[in-house]
Amino acid sequence: MNLLLAVLVPFIGAAWVAWASRRGRAAAAWNAGGVALLALLLLWPALTAGFAGQTTIERLAWIPAAGLDLAFRLDGLGLLFAAMILGIGGLVILYAYYYLSHQDSLGRLYAYLLLFMGAMLGVVLSENLIQLLVFWELTSLSSFLLIAYWRKREAARRGAKLALTITGAGGLALLAGFLLIGEIVGSYELSVVLASGDAIRADPLYLPALVLVLLGAFTKSAQFPFHFWLPHAMAAPTPVSAYLHSATMVKAGVFLLARLFPALSGTPEWNWLVGGTGLATLLLGAVVALFKHDLKGLLAYSTISHLGLVTALFGIGTPLAAVAGVFHIINHATFKAGLFMAAGIIDHECGTRDMRRINGLWKYMPHTAVLAMVAAAAMAGVPLFNGFLSKEMFFAEAVDAAGQLRFGIWLPAAVTFAGVFAVAYSLRFIHDVFFNGEPIDLPRTPHEPPRWMKVPVEILVAICLLVGILPALTVEPLLAVAAGAVLQGPLPEHDLALWHGLSPALWMSVIALVGGVLLYLGRKPLFRLHDRIEGRLDAREIYEHLLEGTLAFAHRATAAFDTGSLQRQATLIVVSALVLAGTGLLGAAAPLTGPRPLLPVDGVSLIAGLALVTATLAATFLHRRRFVALTLVGAVGLLVALVFIKFSAPDLALTQLSVEVVTVVLLLLALYFLPAETPAESRPSREEGAGGGRAANSRHWRDGILAIVAGAGAALLAWAVLTRPADTIAGWFLANSVSGGGGTNVVNVILVDFRGFDTFGEITVLAIAALGIFALLENLHLPAPRHDAHGRAWDADIHPLIMATFARLLLPLALLVSVFIFLRGHNLPGGGFIAGLITAIALIMQYLANGVTWTHARLPAHTHPWIATGLFIALATGLASWLFGRPFLTSAFGHPILPWLGELPLASAMAFDLGVYLVVVGATLLILINLGMAHQASHHDPTPKSLLRSDLPSRGEETLGAALRVSREDPH
């Protein structure tokens, strides 16, 4: 459980810190640090085990049927990354406290950072590939929030969007790649996948899977040609850059390469794709970095370059190269995080990041300068600093790999060329910023930052030095377990030392150092050349062209289909449904009529059936007279309820009956605000002109034909189904209803027990619909008609005494019935849905008979809490079964015998049904009462209220009842 908890802690901590930040900046920082520490403590046992070479795997059943487990894994590689994520994360939390100005919300930054931390931990600790992908996408999302932290700035928003688009698209490719791997291996478990490398490489799907996975990794790790999002992500606050672009976000891509190394590497495809991309990225990043005037821009391109280096190492594919790759991951994380922090300090103190203006800071902040210089030296690969060691291993590997290639000399040459530029841009970072004359026109006078702001940098720089001078004593054990986990096999001979003799790699280092210095000294003409060609080729422009093109195409395609006319849309949908269903039906060779014996028709059924058909047709033909049509539709609904009774569905009949009542009441209330008659469509409207009449006429014909075809199709389909014998899974439900669900009403047991999860979803939908309606009705002001369609005033006798009295008398009885229906629901027709509707109708009756004012005084105006309580009860019932170690919504039941009441069939499902009941009551009342309130609100009262208040009910109050009594005066 520890791994799961460690991943969850930052997510929960994010909300906690956001809340705690109300108590001040310090509280936010302490809490955020505490969360990171807690996650580290939770991981501690697994970390120590991982250090001893053991792999910890934890598994929780998630969707066992789909082969999905919530599975976590901590081995050497996970250990290394978890340590970096939490360690550098902790330093960044401390650093951000000083970096961020007091106007910016520290709590929000920490909350995002912790979200990101949790997502990243999830990526590196996942055992299941699909689960890994979920966390992978979470890193994209949370990094979006982080990059767009200064959300008022255009650049931040654009950069965040760019990063999200690129990495999100890569995530989709990765998902496809994982699915292919899952297809090949038959499992998404990493342990299985890593052990089936040979099977994967031999599979014909290997190449597509490889390309898709690499797309995911390359977009995340900003590899060429997807590198361009990273420089734009520099719009983020510097602590974010230090975290995301040194140790975490961009490292997720190379993490994936390392993780899947045993499964995917070892083929020419891998070598060329991964190695080639890495090399191209290495060169491009190194060259561009030199010419960036923005401090963070330089670091961004240098990051791209170093990520390319790591990728190239994995691409070379030998075990030793993989060891070097892991080593460089560690080194880059330390010196680059330190450099970003130093750049942040400089930015913080100078108010700008432009290296053409920042000069000669040595005098102002010598301490920071030393730290930055050490980190930059590590970045350049100067001996005695950690970057030198892994870079020399890289050079050696390049020489080795060149031996395998024809004309392979270009490989060491290209690598050395990149090394020259790396030295040059590192030198520029040092010389331009700390020396090179005096600062030019800085917004602030720089001085040393607060003491504790430098501490994270000092720690990182100390690591750079220690690793650089004493590699075997410091980093070797960690590197050994991490590389061992990458290779999933024995570790190759490697020797972490400063001096390896006069090897070719050493000469390459010397050339890089000397060449870099010379290059920097002769930089002026190069910069002029760069200025001339800058902006000619910007990957982002290509990207934006592509994006705009896609959007424009989407707009055009949408506009071609959607002309803004619902009628046209609906016609298109019906026609395409008919075409599709028609081709399906006509293409089928099976006979229309199946062998099932037909039921005989009796007289009553015949009459009811014909009545249903007649009423439906009448409602359609008379639809322009809306009140009549509505009445007929109500009759159709009642006849449908009769159908349910006839064919052994008492629960459905009860539901249909009560829903019908509510629907008709609702539609009547709504009709009050709408014209009583539909204007003829054949009347030419303004736009259509004189030809409109003919067009509308032909539309009637067209719709009529569509309707007949659709009706005939549905009838034939129903006929084909009804005449075939049923092949059903009902047997299981019937057999297990009593033993498994403790109820004899199988329909209810299915609803609240077997398929309780579905029902939970459905009541949620109901609740959402009710809330949506509540929002729609808010501040709704409709002109309320003072007369009916024929110009007559509404009935003055608004609440007839007899009706009001009886409605009040009936209320307790109706409620009693609903309780009865509810309680018996598990065993006999009834249950939460039906009982809820009955209760709602009983209460609505009070509104209708007694008016809004009277009823409002006695009932709560808002039923939102009922809905919320209902959902909560349903959810809690489901969760309660977890407490007993059973799956969600497993029910328990018993039959206690109570005094007076006798045996009470009591199942935990009944609590769930209570939730259903409350949601149904709450939603139905919310809908109807608010529409009733709209009546009240809309009604403009012509008479001064004071005259009416005492003896007459107000006009607003009468409208609810009045709307329903339109019929009495309506001659139709």
Next chain:
Amino acid sequence: METLIALAIGTLTGCGVYLVLRAHTFPVVLGLTLLSYAVNLFLFSTGRLAIGQPPVISAGASYTDPLPQALVLTAIVIGFAMTAFVIMLALRARAELGNDHVDGRGDAL
């Protein structure tokens, strides 16, 4: 009996489709109501027709298929929520746009 039900489903579907294609909101809502009757009846009838065999366990009885019934039961309630939502949308559109045309244009009322 099967003929009768198929006929009812066909009529409900046809009339529902015709009304859904109308240009004013209220007939469209009525059409949706008819369509949901049709769909509910169709779903229900996939359990086949049986008389006097409700799926309530008792000694020695035979039962019809309970699963379509459970599906339809919630469908009826959700259908109500949908109808309610659409009619409120129609009211809101009437309030905002001043007419009850489905596209919010046409003759002002």
